[in-house]
Amino acid sequence: MKTITFFFFSPFIIVHFLMSCPLCQSTNAPSHYYSDKKREYLQCNQCELVYVSPEFLPSKEVEKQEYDLHQNSFEDEGYRKFLRKVLTPLTPFIENMKFRELRGIDFGCGPAPVLASMLEEEGVRMNIYDPFYAHNLSVLEQRYDVVTCTEAIEHFHTPHVEWALFNKLVSPGGVLAIMTKRVLDKARFANWHYKNDVTHVSFFSEETFHYLAKRDGYSVTFPASDVVLLRKR
Structure with missing residues (x-):
């Protein structure tokens, strides 16, 4: 007599098995990384991105409500000091290229594009883009010597889309400057305040x-614990 074995998979397991990495698009099943009372976090086994499981992603309405609470302004010297962490390592690149006009874009500038203003002061001709506050798609059809993304990449639900866009925006020899706090290990992730923001998902x-x-x-290069510079070859 033949024995027939049935395997039952929950929808939760099936979704994870079929899921592709939101950054590198690997179709290998992700690993469980961490769970808390609010969300589950997965990790890609190829690019090592840690990300919130899709069923816990916030809606656009929730995101906008959270972003509207930010009160950064051009007059806030504390915020300008914070942004100098990314501006300072960019300065040598800007100085070395001053023989021609540099063009840049601040991607995810928020309601107050302070960094763009600071780069303008350094002689970089800037555009800005933000899906909520400066949704001008025409600026994404150009190429730039300097592309900045400060405290925004961790909000991307499908970072492979934005990363592909960055690859198009950065001119050969140009710089992509990103500010985001980096994952170190599972032990520190468990007590990491950065993950507790509902809009932080990548x-x-x-x-x-x-x-x-x-x-x-x-x-x-990694000039600071929360800054990375990528120079396109």
Whole structure:
């Protein structure tokens, strides 16, 4: 007599099995990384991105409500000091290229594009883009010497889309400057305040940036614990 074995998979397991990485698009099943009372976090086994499981992603309405609470302004010296963490390592690149006009874009500028203003002061001709506050798609059809993305990449639900766009925006020899706090390890992730913001859904590590740099033709440096510079070869 033949024995027939039936395997039952919950929809939760099936979704994870079929899911592709939101950054590198690997179709290998992700690993469980961490769970708390609010969300589950997965990790890609190829690019090592840690990300919120899709069923816990916030709606656009929730995102907008959270972003409207931010009170950054051009007059806030504390915020300008914070942004100098990314501006300072960009300065040598800007100085070395002053023989011609540099063009830049601040991607995810928020309601107050302070960094764009600071780069303008350094002689970079800036555009801005933000899906909520500066939704001008025409600026995404150009190429730039400097592309900045400060405290925005961790909000991306489908970072492979924005990363592909970054690859198009950055001119050969140009710089992509990103500010985001980086994943270190599981033990520190458990007590990491950064993950508790409901709009923070994609968490990068040095390994993730090294993977992207090697795949897409960048040299990469880490001038601060929350800053990465990628120079397109």
